[in-house]
Amino acid sequence: MRDPYKILGVKRDAGQDEIKAAWRNMAKAVHPDHNQGDPTASARFAEIGRAYETLKDPKKRVLFDNAARMAEAKANEGTIMQQRQAAREAAVRAKAAQANAERVMEELARAAAQKAAADVAMQQKTGTAEPPEEMIERIFGTQARAAAGGGRAQGFTAGAAKRPEAEPATSDKQPDAGKAEAEQQAAEDAAAQASAVMQPLSLLTSLVRRFTGSGAAAPEKAPDQFVTKTVTVDEVIKGSWVSIDLGEGRDIGFALAAGTTEGHQVRLKGQGHKLAGMQRGDAVVSIHIATDERFTINGFDLHTALPVTIENAVLGTEARFEGPNGPITVTIPAWSGSDKTIRLQGQGLANAEGGRGDLVVELRIMLWEKPDDKVTDLMRIMKNGLFL
Structure with missing residues (x-):
């Protein structure tokens, strides 16, 4: 069943009077007697009726709200995990770019020192003196100064390049979503620095090769x-x-x-x-792997949610669903709750070592689309402790 709040066009905190008024207005508008030329009118009218039946009964409404909150919590959990994974990967790339930057700058410094030493020795022989600023400009040229200046303009100092971690939170009780957001933002900043610094560093590397004489053969x-x-x-x-x-x-x-x-x-x-x-x-x-409605990715593992009805969760069953490589049948043990996971080894993404990740099936207990009086009575008996 679709979201009854969306079907009736009311907010989740709507009162019973508002829900009843919305149902009446929509029922009149889509009633089959008033829409005889519309073949979907009967289905729409029935759907509006089911939505009203769910929301007018406080117990059914609470059950639906709880199930919706569980689904939203799981979706948020998956989003936070993806953000943290992206933050870790971006931090690794930023660290690699920083190491490359330091290596290139060391090469550049050595080349500059060698060139400067040779020039000073020549000046001592000829008895001439050249200001240090002019010597640096002559050694590196305007291209190197422009590349280095572009790096400085974008904040590529030694301190800035070493900040792939998120800034500490102002409160120890910051929610997970906030922490993940901070980690994601810090990783994006670090990745942006790493990406932008690569172009000027590539130019500096070419200059170092030119000064040291390497690469002369090609x-x-x-x-x-x-x-x-x-x-x-x-x-x-x-x-x-x-x-x-x-x-x-x-x-x-x-x-x-x-x-x-x-x-x-x-x-x-x-x-x-x-x-x-x-x-x-x-x-x-x-x-970059686009978001998928069926699977979420954690490393090389794929995660998917499998809806299970109450009777199958209690009694156990075999369920068939569409996996990454075709239909898959899994056995659901009796008394499986929504926290139950089934791990299918080797059904995930292929890794570089010749192996594969796993497919992790997460069970989600779902109510029937249409209320069942017998099940309702049974739940009421169990709740009140009237066991026969």
Whole structure:
């Protein structure tokens, strides 16, 4: 059954008078006698009646509200887990970019020192002196100063590059959703810094190679091009062939290999930027997996919710549902609650080591779409302790 509040167009805190008035107005509008040319009028009228039957009875309304809150809590839990996973992955990428930045800056410093030492020695021989500022400009040139200046303008200082962690919360009792939001924001900031710093650092690397004389046998390599590709869960499961627009009319395709998950990077050799006098750089594609109604992703594991009626949860049954690779039948043990999970090994995403993650089936107890008087009486007897 759909949400009765949405069917009647009322808020969740609506009173009985408001619910009754909404039902009457809608029932009159969609009554089959007034809509004889509409084949869906009878179904709509019946749906409005079921919604009113649910909301006018306080007990049925409480049952529905509790089930809705459980579903919303589970959805929020999945969102928080995805945000935390994305935050961890972004922090790892930021840390790698920071290490690369430090390495390049060390190379640049060594190259500058060697060049400066050679120039000073030459000046001592010739008896000339050059101001340090002019020497630095002559050694690095305007291109290096522009790249370094661009980095400084965007806040790439030693302190800023080392902040992939979220800022401490002002309260120890901050909700999980707030913490996840803070972690996600901090990770996005760190990832943005890492992505933006790669272009000027690529230019600095080329300059270091030029000063040290390395790479003389072949043209220097242009900076890498960083792009993001959004794919579906089905494409990842099947290892599909996907394509991405790299600009300049270039549409490059590649296969989603084993080990692909959220934040995974694919390096396409020689498919990046093209600059005059330099080898074409690489294209680095970051994979983003779109939200799926059936599955949520945790590492290489897939999570899915399986609705179960009350009688099947109590007595146990076999349930069949659509898995990532086709229909799957699982055995639900007797007395299985909504906290019960069934783990199917090897039914998740493929990893780079040749194995696969698991499919985690989370049970959700659901009420019947149409109220049942016998079940209602049984629950009332159990509640009041009138056992026969």
